[in-house]
Amino acid sequence: MTLRIEALTRGSLDEAREVLRNACPWDRAAVVAEEKLFDPGASGASGEALAAYEGGAMVGVASTSGGWLRLLAVCPTRRRRGVGTALLQACEHQISAHAGSIAAMAQPGNYLSPGIDERNLETIAWLEKRGFVRTGSSCNLLVPLDDNPVLTSESFEKWQEKLSVLGYEV
Secondary structure (H helix, E strand, O other): OOEEEEEOOHHHHHHHHHHHHHHOOOOOOOOOHHHHHHOOOOOOOOEEEEEEEEOOEEEEEEEEEOOEEEEEEEOHHHOOOOHHHHHHHHHHHHHHOOOOOOEEOOOOOOOOOOOOOOOOHHHHHHHHHOOOOOOOOOOOOOOOOOOOOOOOHHHHHHHHHHHHHOOOOO
16 A cells, blocks of 8 residues: 655544554543644744555654654554654654754653653664664653642632543642
């Protein structure tokens, strides 16, 4: 089957979310799909989203922002067929217009999935094979809530309700 890489549009967001749900078992990429695929990064650089298609089926997605590879995911059933490599090459082309090097997945402001989950050994090995180098270490995001002037009792209750619907515990 012929592989096709093209710009991803917001009209295909639901299909991209499904790819992310299947491809990213250790993070909540599908929840933040619209932001990671289309919104500007923390640096203000616009997001450029791509989709990979085999026939009429979307089999992978990727997004860059400035010098960052924000997201790259391939359906597990379509891996080891060159889909990820083709998406990475297209992303490298996009990034070369903005930066001399690429940083993967840990763009500042990427708090829900700040990098690659350490359990995702297949992806880590795949990126290392392509010259990427591990940096930093794993940690959980802790935010002090006691005596935080931004967080009132009323806003805490409102946010707690919204976040619990998404599966977060505060």
